[in-house]
Amino acid sequence: MARIIGGIATTHVPSIGQAIADKKQNDPYWSPFFRGFDYVHYWLAREKPDVAVVFYNDHGLNFFLDKMPTFAVGAAAEYCNEDEGWGIPVSRAVKGDPALSWHLINRLVADEFDITMCQKMLVDHALTIPMALMWPNQKWPVKVVPIAINTVQHPLPSMARCLKLGRSVGRAIQSYPEDLRVLIVGTGGLSHQLDGKRAGFINKEFDKLCMDKLASEPDVLANYSIHDWIEESGAQGVEFVNWMAMRGALNARVAEVHRNYHVPISNTAAATVVLENRTEAEVRAA
Amino acid sequence: MVQDIPGTTVFDGGQAQKGYALNAMCYSFNSADARAAFLADEDAYCRKFGLNEEQRSAVKRRDVLAMIEAGGNIYYLAKLAGIFGLNVQDVGAQQTGVTVDEFKAKLAAAGR
DSSP, rough: OEEEEEEEEEEEHHHHHHHHHHTTSSTTTTHHHGGGGHHHHHHHHHHHOOOEEEOOOOOOOBBBBBBBOOOOEEEOOOOOOOOOSSSOOOOOEEEBOOHHHHHHHHHHHHOOOEEESSSSOOHHHHHHHHHHSTHHHOOOSEEEEEEEOOOOOSSSHHHHHHHHHHHHHHEEEEEHOOOHHHHHHHHEOSSSSSEEEEEETTOOOHHHHHHHHHOOOOOHHHOOHHHHHHHHHOOGGGOOOOOOOHEEEESSSEEEEEEEEEEEEETEEEEEEEEEEOOOOOHHHH | OOOSSSTOOOOOHHHHTTTTTHHHHHHTTTTTHHHHHHHHHHHHHHHHHOOOOHHHHHHHOOOHHHHHTTTHHHHHHHHHHTTTTOOOHHHHHHHHSHHHHHHHHHHHHHOO
């Protein structure tokens, strides 16, 4: 049976892609952020996932306002990145796992998540930059199932709904008969706002609350409305929906084994978290 | 959604309808040919997408707050800003009426 090993949450700011291309990982501006991935590399080398299910939000590469799905699940054998218009390097493609994708799609719809199914889907920096951060040699040892959550066009799905989506994905993975080690990834955040007179808004205290509650009490975070989230975390801080979905896919008990937080990267409070799944037996033994 | 958060325009159905043409033009800038066509003849390119007067004027003035007022969404507008070599710090500085260095200093201060 497929087994979820844990989850990784990370910021996906586009300029990280440029910093990687320019080999700026050790520059004073960038190193506090990139150093936060040393543990991630160690953990991934130890845990060796076969597949990554990635919750992310498209910023206008694949989806436009003509048709904007709230939740979209990729079902392709390969996902390409393309020119996003602002000059960051185009990433190499990622391999898909159509069999797992269709299993998730079937289970999600049976579970009343009426998602959009995508046999062709471009993936933007919100998926490719986390890949590049997790596997810095830019060779992907995992297949990927991308799940895009709308953060562009309001109304957005609530934090509570995205936590439930993640829980449904988690149950679906655990019922998948293949012997796969599955990593769950949630990208984006933390607090930031790009638009309006409030541009540059960052809320360190709220970000700390988010990271503190993510592992142990995600339902506390699920109580915030999107409106209140924008107030606390900035207009683009709502990307935390991806973190909520990632958390939902994990077990009720998880251990936070790594956290890194640094302000600013570009206009954003940058954060990286690694959560490890715990079984009930492990919890009892501990 | 209630539009009551200071300095913030939530991109709701009203904004999305109002801004459709402007955002459609910005979305086209994923293509290098589209970016070149815009630079070659900005007026013709804006006409092609049917920008209204308010949107055309905001683009002409490179005024991001006015573009948002006219229905622009920042994710698409960032592609337009990229044509002029402006990143999100430049755009943030413009919207908040400070220099880029001041804007960056404000971000750094938020981390302390």
